[in-house]
Amino acid sequence: MSSQETEVLVVGAGQAGVAMSQHLTERGIPHLVLERDRIAERWRTGRWDSLVANGPAWHDRFPGLEFDDVEPNAFAPKERVADYFEAYAKKYNAPIRTGVEVTSVRRKDGESGFRVETSDGTVNARYVVAATGPFQKPVIPAVVPDTQGLAQIHSSAYHNPQQLPDGAVLVVGAGSSGVQIAEELQRSGRQVFLSVGPHDRPPRQYRGKDFCWWLGVLGKWEMAAPPKGAEHVTIAVSGANGGHTVDFRALAAAGITLVGRTNSFNNGTMHFASDLGRNIAAGDANYLSVLDEADLYIARNGLDFPEEPEARVLGDNPACVTKPLLELDLGAAGVTSIVWATGFAVDYSWLQVDDAIDAEGRPRHQRGVSTEPGIYFLGLPWQSRRGSSFIWGVWHDAGYVADQITIQRGYAAHVADVPLRQAATSAQSHTELSERIAVTQGA
Incomplete structure (x- = not known):
């Protein structure tokens, strides 16, 4: 591929890139998807071996293709999820090229579009969609020096x-990843310390319905932004072992020692914040609020769902919560490893255009539409709603981005030196294009 022309270049063939390709195909928009590894590679090698999807199979999928070998209420293993995206791409004949890395995207001088340099030549594109998602650069806080002789890895490794x-x-971090890794380590016979920060703790299932269903009917997935002050609050929920509500009291009863947020390290001792009790209480309040809203929804709609009073029984706080450790001598405690379940940072160093990225390296966008004309983003947390991080959510976001590209193609068709017949694809007449623009703008 020494040089190639395409109207839309999609960078990345994970769940975001595959969804984007399907929507572009549906609209008859010529495009190319480039992926430096395999399709959905992070599901295969960027996760731990026993990982399963956090949502049930009926929920965590794209429209038009079901998991044919996973029960609707079960949780698909990570390899099966990756295979699903490969099958979806094949079903829609997605023009994906794997093993090709995008090294730079620059706006062309004096003409529309972008010049994209790759490991396999140059691509000229009118529009570029950055569909690389949020899991690009693992974040390990600079707390414990490498000279301490401790094995330190990120949860992605x-x-x-x-x-x-x-x-x-x-284990530092008690979102879904940190909790599941801590549980697995404890079951393997390890002594585990789990550093717990602020978190939401929804019920895995309540009164016969999964939390994905409850958050849907209660309108939680459609929240446009996290509540003020909760921007970095993680969600502690698990699909492991058939799925269960994360219960920090149960983790403590199983032998895991809970501690507060990790603050600092010196002279072999880790220091923790005194916020463990508050974090547990806030998670409990979030949990109970979902139950309250679910009960009200059932009553208002006259639904005959089974009662579940035992779900409100939380039990007493364990000693590690009522009298939390504020410091831990790692050597004396026999700690030889730290797993940092501390999230990721984005890396758009390859996207070398003026206004797309802010001074901190984060994308400037509104629902995926960049402040830099012609650039789009897909696969970001809270891109348009709370559900954007989920498989079905990214599919809906991709539809919106595809509509915005369609609108811009319509405007481009009216540029004096671009014949309308040239701008419209063979699969979409001018009338069809105009109707789509009108519908989208009115939505």
């Missing part, structure tokens, strides 16, 4: 307990 040296483990 963790695969199984056998990977770590013998000894106790400190």
Whole structure:
């Protein structure tokens, strides 16, 4: 591929890129998807071995293709999720080229579009969609120096307990990843310390329905932005072992020692904040609020759902919560490993256009439409709503971005030196294009 022309270049063939391709195909828009690895590679190698989807199979999928070998209420293993995206791409004949890395995107001088340099030549594109998602650069806080002799890995590099040296483990971060890794390590016979920060803790299931269903009917997935002050609050929910509500009291009862947020490290000792009790209480309040809203929804709609009073029984706080450790001598405690379940940062260093990225490296956009004309983003948390991080959510966001590209193609068709017949594809007449623009703008 020494040089190639395409109208839309999509960078990345994970769930976002595959969804984007399907919507562009549906609208008859010529495009190319480039992926430096395999389709949905992060599901295969950027996750631990036992990971399953956090939503049930009936929910965590795209329209038009079901998991034919996973029960609707079960949770698909990570390899099966990756296979699903490959099958979806094949079903819609997605023009995906794997093993091609995009190294730079620059606006052309004096003409519309972008010049894209790749590991396999140059691509000229009128529009570029950055569909690389949020999991680009693992974040490990600079807390413990490498000279301490501790094995330190990010959750994205963790695969199984056998990977770590013998000894106790400190897991920092109690969102879905941190909790599931801590549980797996504890079941393997390790002593585990789990650093717990602010979190939401929805019920995995309540009165016969999964939390994905409840958040849907209660309108939670459609929240446009996180509540003020909760921008960095994680969600603690698990699809592991058939799916269960995350219960920090149960984790403590199983032998995991809960501690507050990790603050600092010096002279072999880790120091924790005194916020453990508050974080647990706030998670409980979030949990109970979902139950309250669910009960009200059932009553208002006259639904005959089974009662579940035991779901409100939380039990007493364990000693590690009522008398939390504020510091831990890692050597004395036998801690030889730290797993940092501390999230990711984005990396758009390849996107070398003026206004697309802010001074902190984050994309400037509104629902995926960049402040830099012709650039679009897809696959970001809270891109348009709370559900944007989920598989079905990114599919809906891709539809919106595809509509915005369609609108811009319509405007481009009216440029004096661009014949309308040239701007419209063979699959879409001028009338059809105008109707789509009118419908989209009125939505």
